[in-house]
Amino acid sequence: MIAVPSPEEGPNPLSVPANTPEHCPGTESELAGKSDACNGCANQEICASNIPKDPDPSLPLITERMTSVKRKILVLSGKGGVGKSTFTAQLGWAFAADDRTQVGIMDVDICGPSIPTILGIANEQVHASSSGWSPVFVQDNFAVMSVGFMLPSSRDAVMWRGPKKNGLISQFLKDVDWGDLDYLVVDTPPGTSDEHLSIVQYLKDSGIDGAVVITTPQEVAIQDVRREINFCRKVGIKMLGLVENMSGFVCPRCKTESQIFKPSTGGAKKLAEDMGIELLGSVPLDPRIGKSADYGVSFLDEYPDSPATTAYLDIIDRIKEILGD
Amino acid sequence: MADQSSPVARRLQTVKNIIIVLSGKGGVGKSSVSTQLALNLHASSPTAKVGILDVDLTGPSIPRMLGLDGHGVHQSSSGWVPVYADGPEARLACMSVGFLLKNKGDSVVWRGPKKNGMIRQFLSDVRWGELDYLVIDTPPGTSDEHLSLLEHMAPVHSRLSAVIVTTPQAVALMDAMKCLSFTRAVNLPILGLIENMSGYVCPCCGEISNVFSTGGGEEMARREELRFLGSLPVDTELVTLLDAAEPEKEGSVREGILQQYSSTSSAKLFKKIVERMVEQLG
Ligand SMILES: Nc1ncnc2c1ncn2[C@@H]1O[C@H](COP(=O)(O)OP(=O)(O)OP(=O)(O)O)[C@@H](O)[C@H]1O
Ligand SMILES: Nc1ncnc2c1ncn2[C@@H]1O[C@H](COP(=O)(O)OP(=O)(O)OP(=O)(O)O)[C@@H](O)[C@H]1O
Ligand code: SF4
Ligand SMILES: [Mg+2]
Ligand SMILES: [Mg+2]
Numbered sequence: 001m002i003a004v005p006s007p008e009e010g011p012n013p014l015s016v017p018a019n020t021p022e023h024c025p026g027t028e029s030e031l032a033g034k035s036d037a038c039n040g041c042a043n044q045e046i047c048a049s050n051i052p053k054d055p056d057p058s059l060p061l062i063t064e065r066m067t068s069v070k071r072k073i074l075v076l077s078g079k080g081g082v083g084k085s086t087f088t089a090q091l092g093w094a095f096a097a098d099d100r101t102q103v104g105i106m107d108v109d110i111c112g113p114s115i116p117t118i119l120g121i122a123n124e125q126v127h128a129s130s131s132g133w134s135p136v137f138v139q140d141n142f143a144v145m146s147v148g149f150m151l152p153s154s155r156d157a158v159m160w161r162g163p164k165k166n167g168l169i170s171q172f173l174k175d176v177d178w179g180d181l182d183y184l185v186v187d188t189p190p191g192t193s194d195e196h197l198s199i200v201q202y203l204k205d206s207g208i209d210g211a212v213v214i215t216t217p218q219e220v221a222i223q224d225v226r227r228e229i230n231f232c233r234k235v236g237i238k239m240l241g242l243v244e245n246m247s248g249f250v251c252p253r254c255k256t257e258s259q260i261f262k263p264s265t266g267g268a269k270k271l272a273e274d275m276g277i278e279l280l281g282s283v284p285l286d287p288r289i290g291k292s293a294d295y296g297v298s299f300l301d302e303y304p305d306s307p308a309t310t311a312y313l314d315i316i317d318r319i320k321e322i323l324g325d
Numbered sequence: 326m327a328d329q330s331s332p333v334a335r336r337l338q339t340v341k342n343i344i345i346v347l348s349g350k351g352g353v354g355k356s357s358v359s360t361q362l363a364l365n366l367h368a369s370s371p372t373a374k375v376g377i378l379d380v381d382l383t384g385p386s387i388p389r390m391l392g393l394d395g396h397g398v399h400q401s402s403s404g405w406v407p408v409y410a411d412g413p414e415a416r417l418a419c420m421s422v423g424f425l426l427k428n429k430g431d432s433v434v435w436r437g438p439k440k441n442g443m444i445r446q447f448l449s450d451v452r453w454g455e456l457d458y459l460v461i462d463t464p465p466g467t468s469d470e471h472l473s474l475l476e477h478m479a480p481v482h483s484r485l486s487a488v489i490v491t492t493p494q495a496v497a498l499m500d501a502m503k504c505l506s507f508t509r510a511v512n513l514p515i516l517g518l519i520e521n522m523s524g525y526v527c528p529c530c531g532e533i534s535n536v537f538s539t540g541g542g543e544e545m546a547r548r549e550e551l552r553f554l555g556s557l558p559v560d561t562e563l564v565t566l567l568d569a570a571e572p573e574k575e576g577s578v579r580e581g582i583l584q585q586y587s588s589t590s591s592a593k594l595f596k597k598i599v600e601r602m603v604e605q606l607g
Contacts, residue, residue, distance in 0.1 A: 080350065081465075114496045155505075193434070251532055
């Protein structure tokens with residue numbers, strides 16, 4: 001008989017370090033360091049001993065660096081292409097519109113970094129200085145870090161497995177000279193995997209202020225987002241709320257609204273109710289959002305009177321309100 | 326030389342062609358293209374045998390898209406029994422991590438090594454039987470899942486090929502380009518490129534809006550000397566079809582999706598795309 005496994009069973013994902021073998025029992029387990037799976041694992045000695053474990057030596061350095069960052073916000077979605085990066089960018093621009101506010105964006109989408117293009121800084125490079133890597137600046141009060149600034153060419157694929165991605169994320173947190181920040185917004189790749197676990201583990205001691213979850217209205221997206229919300233609950237990330245993106249399209253000729261991604265199971269509204277979280281707002285589908293992203297200009301500045309801009313700004317005001325800023 | 330006696334090689338001996346659906350970017354339509362590809366190949370002949378394997382472990386979409394939500398996988402002495410989208414006829418076999426979850430809202434939170442293990446099991450333990458085509462839906466990016474797939478399938482490399490899906494925006498094309506670099510690095514032959522969600526016809530006045538821009542995929546294919554397989558416009562009927570296929574009771578015959586899909590406007594366009602692909606497989 002070839003047995004079928006149950007994917008839900010297994011150790012608490014947060015107790016599985018980044019560099020472990022497939023069947024790691026989890027560092028909190030009785031078997032830590034002692035199970036067959038541990039043979040050959042780099043952490044075996046630490047896990048098998050009874051000393052309290054410090055899984056990653058970079059953790060204290062990250063916590064130190066993050067003391068100068070007031071708010072840390074994650075932008076998440078289980079589903080791909082729903083507009084996480086676009087939303088992250090608008091959040092950055094809107095926060096940075098006040099020149100007394102210091103803003104940072106950290107792009108942890110290692111295989112598909114979109115932030116440099118959306119912010120119009122795709123040709124910039126990261127420089128090393130005595131106090132660490134200096135981020136790229138969109139404007140004086142708006143700093144950005146992405147793997148996109150480190151590749152010889154944008155055509156290059158980053159073919160990395162988990163541990164290498166985790167290593168870079170740890171460096172983004174501890175080696176980047178972020179300076180004093182009011183907001184650090186983190187753009188994540190789709191799914192619930194290494195990048196997500198790592199960012200949560202690395203920021204555990206510094207504290208994450210909350211997550212904004214993005215979805216589109218159709219069930220194929222909603223089902224992944226439901227999983228993402230469960231992930232946040234499992235690992236203890238506070239939810240700021242849910243944003244529905246691409247909800248409705250107004251034809252530029254006849255002005256009639258139609259639903260491209262029809263909310264066949266009730267859309268974000270129903271999801272928010274079911275999961276007991278706040279629906280922060282809905283942003284319509286507007287082709288000018290995609291165009292602004294492709295040209296690297298701020299949609300909010302280019303089209304200040306559009307319904308989508310109003311929707312974005314209302315959502316951002318609500319986020320500030322929830323944070324108490 | 327790759328090990329021809331590995332469990333994966335032995336299991337995939339009875340599979341003639343393996344087509345991997347890729348895109349660097351999320352949400353461009355890999356899963357919907359994989360689904361449509363499987364449905365079209367299935368319809369291409371009354372005896373065609375098709376399998377679809379979903380290796381998007383943290384965001385499986387295939388069960389929902391084929392209307393198979395809630396089905397489970399059974400074990401047998403000869404391997405895991407896939408779920409058949411066409412019921413007793415058993416010519417359209419599906420496997421996804423979604424079938425292994427007790428609760429569809431459960432999140433699968435895995436690091437790379439566990440994903441690698443699951444993919445190895447999908448390739449070596451599923452009882453596919455004889456297949457003309459195995460379509461593989463992948464998650465976005467070029468990371469653990471993709472590397473594991475290629476590693477485990479090294480012994481059957483000569484039967485592998487890939488399709489790249491993109492939408493027309495610059496941010497998507499940039500990731501499609503990364504994906505192409507990946508296929509070149511691992512020596513994976515490309516059947517061609519599909520441009521998805523290219524143009525939308527207003528249901529009220531018929532005006533064509535390029536909601537996600539247009540033409541970028543075709544241009545990339547020309548520049549990179551890839552075969553352009555075709556473009557698929559935004560089709561709201563398709564979204565609803567792939568979405569609303571209601572979950573059914575275990576064991577009941579699904580007849581909706583196969584017929585319903587064949588009457589959509591996307592199906593007609595996709596048929597040509599499949600012809601262009603199959604031509605190259607010989
Ligand atoms: N409201 C909108 N209207 C029209 N286009 C939009 C809207 N929001 C985002 N887009 C476009 O949709 C595409 C996907 O958005 P984006 O890249 O932000 O998604 P993502 O969730 O970050 O994707 P990934 O999962 O690949 O990281 C982009 O081309 C973007 O410009
Ligand atoms: N041509 C099309 N017209 C309209 N909607 C489409 C089209 N192709 C795909 N979609 C819809 O767009 C959404 C995203 O597509 P899909 O899930 O196939 O993308 P994906 O690349 O597999 O995403 P992920 O990266 O999250 O795996 C789905 O709801 C799907 O039904
Ligand atoms: S030694 Fe520790 S980290 Fe390594 S596999 Fe065992 S429990 Fe996991
Ligand atoms: Mg993104
Ligand atoms: Mg998919």
